[in-house]
Amino acid sequence: MNGKVYPIPGGLHPAEHKAESNARTILVAPLAERYIVPLRQHLGQAARVLVQAGDTVLKGQIIGTPDGHISAAVHAPTSGRVLAVEPRPVAHPSGLPDLCVVIEADGADTAVEMHPIDWRNLAPGELAKPLAAMGLAGQGGAVFPSHVKLAPGGTAIETLILNGAECEPWITCDDRLMRERATAIMQGAEIMRHTLGAKRILVGIEDNKPQAAEAMRGACAQLKLAARVTVVPTRYPSGGAKQLTQLLTGLETPSGKISTDIGIQVFNVATAYALYRAVELGEPMLSRVVSVTGHVAEPHNIEARLGTPIVDLIRLAGGDLAGVTGHIIGGPMMGFDLDDTAAPLVKSVNCVIARNPALFPRHPPAMPCTRCGQCALACPASLQPFELYWHAKAKNLDKARAYKLFDCIECGCCSHVCPSHIPLVDYYRFAKSEIVAADRAKQAAEGARQRHEFQLLRQEREKQEKAARLGKKASERLEAGAVAADDPEAARKKAILDAAIARAKQAKETVQAKNTETLTPEQQRQIDAIEARRQAASPATEHEA
Amino acid sequence: MISAIIVMAAIGLVLGMVLGWAELKFKVTGNPLADKINDILPQTQCGQCGFPGCRPYAEAMAKGEADINRCPPGGEAGIQRLADLLGVEVKPFGAGVAPKPKSVAIIDENTCIGCTLCIQACPVDAIVGASKQLHVVVADLCTGCELCVTPCPVDCIHMEVVHETVNNWKWRYPVVPIHPERAAP
Numbered sequence: 166m167n168g169k170v171y172p173i174p175g176g177l178h179p180a181e182h183k184a185e186s187n188a189r190t191i192l193v194a195p196l197a198e199r200y201i202v203p204l205r206q207h208l209g210q211a212a213r214v215l216v217q218a219g220d221t222v223l224k225g226q227i228i229g230t231p232d233g234h235i236s237a238a239v240h241a242p243t244s245g246r247v248l249a250v251e252p253r254p255v256a257h258p259s260g261l262p263d264l265c266v267v268i269e270a271d272g273a274d275t276a277v278e279m280h281p282i283d284w285r286n287l288a289p290g291e292l293a294k295p296l297a298a299m300g301l302a303g304q305g306g307a308v309f310p311s312h313v314k315l316a317p318g319g320t321a322i323e324t325l326i327l328n329g330a331e332c333e334p335w336i337t338c339d340d341r342l343m344r345e346r347a348t349a350i351m352q353g354a355e356i357m358r359h360t361l362g363a364k365r366i367l368v369g370i371e372d373n374k375p376q377a378a379e380a381m382r383g384a385c386a387q388l389k390l391a392a393r394v395t396v397v398p399t400r401y402p403s404g405g406a407k408q409l410t411q412l413l414t415g416l417e418t419p420s421g422k423i424s425t426d427i428g429i430q431v432f433n434v435a436t437a438y439a440l441y442r443a444v445e446l447g448e449p450m451l452s453r454v455v456s457v458t459g460h461v462a463e464p465h466n467i468e469a470r471l472g473t474p475i476v477d478l479i480r481l482a483g484g485d486l487a488g489v490t491g492h493i494i495g496g497p498m499m500g501f502d503l504d505d506t507a508a509p510l511v512k513s514v515n516c517v518i519a520r521n522p523a524l525f526p527r528h529p530p531a532m533p534c535t536r537c538g539q540c541a542l543a544c545p546a547s548l549q550p551f552e553l554y555w556h557a558k559a560k561n562l563d564k565a566r567a568y569k570l571f572d573c574i575e576c577g578c579c580s581h582v583c584p585s586h587i588p589l590v591d592y593y594r595f596a597k598s599e600i601v602a603a604d605r606a607k608q609a610a611e612g613a614r615q616r617h618e619f620q621l622l623r624q625e626r627e628k629q630e631k632a633a634r635l636g637k638k639a640s641e642r643l644e645a646g647a648v649a650a651d652d653p654e655a656a657r658k659k660a661i662l663d664a665a666i667a668r669a670k671q672a673k674e675t676v677q678a679k680n681t682e683t684l685t686p687e688q689q690r691q692i693d694a695i696e697a698r699r700q701a702a703s704p705a706t707e708h709e710a
Numbered sequence: 711m712i713s714a715i716i717v718m719a720a721i722g723l724v725l726g727m728v729l730g731w732a733e734l735k736f737k738v739t740g741n742p743l744a745d746k747i748n749d750i751l752p753q754t755q756c757g758q759c760g761f762p763g764c765r766p767y768a769e770a771m772a773k774g775e776a777d778i779n780r781c782p783p784g785g786e787a788g789i790q791r792l793a794d795l796l797g798v799e800v801k802p803f804g805a806g807v808a809p810k811p812k813s814v815a816i817i818d819e820n821t822c823i824g825c826t827l828c829i830q831a832c833p834v835d836a837i838v839g840a841s842k843q844l845h846v847v848v849a850d851l852c853t854g855c856e857l858c859v860t861p862c863p864v865d866c867i868h869m870e871v872v873h874e875t876v877n878n879w880k881w882r883y884p885v886v887p888i889h890p891e892r893a894a895p
Contacts, residue, residue, distance in 0.1 A: 205876060205877075211877070255876070257876050257879075258881070259874075259876060259879040261874060261875060261876050261879055262876075263875070263876045530886060531886045560883075588884050588886070591881070591884040592884055594881040595880075595881045595882060595883050595884060597881070598879075598880040598881045599880060602878070602880055606752070609850075609853075610751075610752050610753040611753070612851070613752075613753040613754065613755065613834045613851070613853050614748070614753040614764070616834045616835045616836075616851070617753065617755045617763065617764075617833050617834050617835075619835070620833065620834070620835055
């Protein structure tokens with residue numbers, strides 16, 4: 166029995182390329198020699214590193230602690246020794262290195278003690294706290310820290326949606342996970358439902374994954390859950406959180422809002438699986454399933470520890486075939502080119518595609534926009550992509566924002582259908598990051614202004630306080646002088662002082678020069694002559710004066 | 711004729727009273743144009759414009775006493791926005807003022823003697839420390855104004871350019887190669 170499917174705008178149906186990798190069971194990667202664990206694997210603040218080179222770590226030991234509210238913990242994927250904490254190449258569209266902990270595995274894979282969480286006896290919302298140390302982040306691509314999503318303030322969550330649509334071509338990791346581990350996924354979903362206080366669980370799966378839908382239905386029946394599995398038509402991007410919400414409930418997420426604001430929380434099936442492992446087994450997020458496909462010998466889904474170099478994953482999938490020209494992280498619609506295959510697997514990487522010119526022909530050069538409107542028909546967010554393109558291209562950022570640039574989910578439908586082959590999404594990404602940077606600069610300037618104004622205020626206040634203090638002291642001294650008149654003790658002291666001054670004065674007046682007592686008559690005569698001259702000169706001097 | 715004069719005079723009196731009342735009621739305090747200009751300035755408080763801080767410069771500009779091209783931290787974009795606001799022509803930077811890449815001050819921990827002179831010089835309270843204790847620049851709050859560099863008696867402060875990291879990286883403006891065959895890797 167399938168649930169009702171509501172229509173959504175836009176979308177398209179690119180070649181699926183799912184069969185390459187979805188026939189083989191998930192391959193569990195053997196232990197690697199070396200793991201490179203980035204401290205930024207999630208949305209928000211990077212984790213704060215807790216180890217340094219030379220430390221020994223155990224599997225599951227926390228090596229990066231969440232820094233701030235929107236942040237997630239990072240754990241050691243295996244036991245071993247920390248070789249370095251340094252910037253290393255990571256899977257990021259910029260190709261810039263980021264801070265990583267490099268761990269040399271000792272081969273023993275000794276784990277820390279893991280304690281399951283007794284979630285049934287926790288009130289809804291209380292699970293978020295112990296989960297914060299588990300490092301869970303959404304595995305659909307946005308890598309939003311899961312513990313934050315499981316304790317949303319504001320709107321009460323009515324519906325939990327489990328996203329198994331996996332709409333992007335080539336990617337099959339969620340498909341294989343649902344086929345093989347449906348029970349664990351649904352147990353995770355039940356924990357989510359309990360924690361969120363939601364009433365129902367809806368599972369959305371595209372109709373190109375019938376086995377996965379069957380397995381999930383079986384798991385729901387076995388666990389006797391209030392969950393409904395709905396098969397939705399295969400149409401990219403049905404796996405977008407807002408799109409799947411509308412497909413399953415008919416509710417459209419308002420502009421500038423997220424599903425949470427309308428009482429719906431969406432999680433990826435792989436996140437539910439990770440949550441099951443974290444809560445029921447006490448195991449933090451140490452591994453994930455990733456599709457390694459494209460132009461490789463044996464496309465596979467591989468369950469590998471986070472921090473495994475991507476080059477190792479490619480080797481496990483049989484290695485690159487001749488003619489590989491690069492690798493894509495994520496799907497062909499939204500993914501980006503990987504600069505260095507030494508970069509490690511992180512929580513957000515759901516797919517690695519080896520590209521060759523036959524599978525991914527080079528884009529023809531972009532031609533001018535003809536205003537045909539194909540992009541507007543394809544846009545699942547009901548935007549006007551050509552308007553956004555003009556404004557972004559002209560760097561008219563305020564205008565682009567006014568045309569709801571931030572409702573764009575960067576799905577790539579518009580670029581895909583553009584008959585002029587304009588890389589539209591590249592323009593939107595450029596405009597978005599410019600706006601975000603400008604907003605950040607504005608905020609920093611506002612903070613600087615406030616601090617500067619406060620400093621001026623403080624200096625002024627200090628000056629006034631000092632003046633007041635000095636004035637008070639001066640008036641105190643004056644007062645002290647006035648008080649002395651009626652204070653007998655002070656009067657006595659003053660009398661002694663005055664007497665001493667008078668004595669000194671008198672002594673000075675009465676003193677006689679001691680060198681004039683024994684003068685010869687000759688000397689006496691000289692002195693008298695000088696005195697006479699002085700007497701004679703002095704009236705003249707006075708006159709001059 | 712008389713009644714017309716009286717009516718007109720009465721209307722004039724009433725309207726005059728209303729205007730007088732409105733003048734008092736809706737009195738504009740401060741200079742709104744200076745506020746608007748100040749909003750555009752980057753608030754580094756660096757003094758490179760020749761004024762002691764951003765607000766004095768904004769007030770001078772509002773009075774028409776200062777040029778719009780004296781704020782290097784604001785960059786070309788800042789000049790553009792000031793020109794738009796004030797309705798004047800965009801002009802290049804004035805002599806002796808040129809924009810530099812954004813940088814932050816770094817205190818050498820081994821040399822700092824804890825004299826607090828840099829703390830007093832910092833216009834945005836971005837340096838923490840106490841007398842005879844090590845001082846530290848809070849990098850997120852530092853505006854890169856360089857006002858702390860000269861007061862230091864032991865020359866332990868230097869400016870470091872802020873490099874691009876994964877955190878502050880921006881998507882580039884799409885460049886479409888004219889000859890894709892040649893530009894391809």
